[in-house]
Amino acid sequence: MKVEYKLFAILCVFCFGVGIWYGIWTGWEEPVGVVGLFLTGGLCAMIGGFVWWTARKLGPRPDDDPQGNISDVEGDYGFFSPHSWWPFFLGLSGAVVFLGLAVGWWLVIIGMPLLAISAVGWVFEYFRGENAI
Incomplete structure (x- = not known):
């Protein structure tokens, strides 16, 4: 899960940076965009923190191995109802x-x-x- 939490960490930093830049650019007069960007950055931080915390508990997955094959992650993905209305x-x-x-x-x-x-x-x-x- 290294890729996932690094991706969300990068998105978090990006959203906070763009939020600060947007606030400076608008002179902090327009609060909706700044608040939206900060909330998006916070959400990315929460998701990234959860994925990081879960990765510490589970250990490395086959996806994390750069030399791994596609067949290493094969298996059952769950049950999906084919004829449900x-x-x-x-x-x-x-x-x-x-x-x-x-x-x-x-x-x-x-x-x-x-x-x-x-x-x-x-x-x-x-x-x-x-x-x-």
């Missing part, structure tokens, strides 16, 4: 909720139960019915 309904109900933020709160009230039902359905898809594990 729940992500579609979750995205559709999420779109209704976000559209409601722009159009009117009545649409948010309609979309929130649909969003909750879709999220619960997707999470518990393989715990009930014919696909139960």
Whole structure:
């Protein structure tokens, strides 16, 4: 994970540097850009710190070996549901909720139960019915 935390450290320094430069360039009159850049730098620092902390606990991965082969990292990447409709309904109900933020709160009230039902359905898809594990 050396590459990952170094990447986020570089992004952190870059965002803080650009934030300072932007603040000086605008005369510290426009606070939104400066705050946004500082928050982005802080987020990069948090992610980089977490990845660094995790790398210390796990030790070197096959990705960290410059002489490693692609076949060193092969294996199972997880389980992905091939025939699930729940992500579609979750995205559709999420779109209704976000559209409601722009159009009117009545649409948010309609979309929130649909969003909750879709999220619960997707999470518990393989715990009930014919696909139960």
